Amino acid sequence: AQSVAQPEDQVNVAEGNPLTVKCTYSVSGNPYLFWYVQYPNRGLQFLLKYITGDNLVKGSYGFEAEFNKSQTSFHLKKPSALVSDSALYFCAVRDISFQKLVFGTGTRLLVSP
Amino acid sequence: DAGVIQSPRHEVTEMGQEVTLRCKPISGHDYLFWYRQTMMRGLELLIYFNNNVPIDDSGMPEDRFSAKMPNASFSTLKIQPSEPRDSAVYFCASMASGAKNIQYFGAGTRLSVL
Numbered sequence: 001a002q003s004v005a006q007p008e009d010q011v012n013v014a015e016g017n018p019l020t021v022k023c024t025y026s027v028s029g030n031p032y033l034f035w036y037v038q039y040p041n042r043g044l045q046f047l048l049k050y051i052t053g054d055n056l057v058k059g060s061y062g063f064e065a066e067f068n069k070s071q072t073s074f075h076l077k078k079p080s081a082l083v084s085d086s087a088l089y090f091c092a093v094r095d096i097s098f099q100k101l102v103f104g105t106g107t108r109l110l111v112s113p
Numbered sequence: 114d115a116g117v118i119q120s121p122r123h124e125v126t127e128m129g130q131e132v133t134l135r136c137k138p139i140s141g142h143d144y145l146f147w148y149r150q151t152m153m154r155g156l157e158l159l160i161y162f163n164n165n166v167p168i169d170d171s172g173m174p175e176d177r178f179s180a181k182m183p184n185a186s187f188s189t190l191k192i193q194p195s196e197p198r199d200s201a202v203y204f205c206a207s208m209a210s211g212a213k214n215i216q217y218f219g220a221g222t223r224l225s226v227l
Contacts, residue, residue: 032214043117043204043218044156051213090156094214099144099168101214103156 002027004074004091006104013081014112021076021107023091032094033074034101035065039087047089050074061085081111117219119205125225131193134222137186138207146216147180147190148204156204162188163210195226 003026013019025031032051036044048059055067065076076089091104118137126132138145146161160170165182173180177196182188192199202223206216 034214041220043206043220044216045218046215049213049215097169099163099214100146100158100161101216105155 002031002093002095002102004033004093004102004104006089006091006107008107009105010108010110012110012112015083016080019076019078019081019085019109019111021089021091021109023074023076023104025072025074025091025093027093028096031074033065033067034092034094035059035063035074035076036090036092036103037061037087038090038106044090047076081109083111083113085109086111117205117207117217119203119219119222121222122220123223123225125227126195127227128196129194130226131191132195132199132224132226134190134203134205134224136188136190136205136219138188138205139209139217140186142207142209142217143185144208144210144216145182145188146206146208147188148206148218149201150204150221151201159190192224195224197226200224200226 005024034049035047038044048057050057050067058064063078088106090106092101095102120135143164147159149157159172160180162182180190202221204221206218208216
């Protein structure tokens with residue numbers, strides 16, 4: 001079965017520093033990978049996706065993610081964190097049904113001023 | 114487009130009462146998903162529809178939960194009777210086929226069962 005793992009419950013980073021939120025995946029076949037963000041009292045918002053092509057995917061709000069097939073990872077990155085980036089981040093993979101997504105457990109990002 | 118619209122935003126009810134949550138998907142989207150989010154269990158997919166037909170309801174916790182999609186612009190998730198352990202945030206999401214599996218989420222309904 002398709003699955004993703006987010007090994008960190010929380011990531012703390014100072015404003016202006018680079019941030020990384022980790023995600024590893026386990027799939028049969030080629031992976032469709034996603035990152036979503038959830039701000040307090042809001043629904044999840046799509047950030048970016050990887051299907052094929054360049055291993056570095058650029059998304060909304062200055063975020064990018066690096067697909068690494070040998071390490072089965074899809075880490076979310078941003079060169080310079082903002083306090084407003086503080087939120088809950090979910091990694092997801094397309095299910096083998098090709099219709100639904102399987103979400104990770106989420107990683108809380110806290111950016112301190 | 115206004116996005117996925119859920120109502121109510123907050124619902125407080127007493128154990129044993131019937132609860133109905135509502136969702137209006139984005140116009141033109143042919144998939145609709147219902148999720149539940151709790152601290153303990155994270156984000157769980159309950160059921161999803163394609164062209165108003167339920168495709169996978171394996172995530173529905175028990176018979177007290179039911180979901181319907183009478184037309185392309187409306188879906189309901191009903192809990193009868195409700196129990197305190199049903200307290201959670203319930204999200205609806207919609208997706209267009211051919212859109213590379215990008216789901217759009219509503220703001221959610223926060224349910225508290227006392």
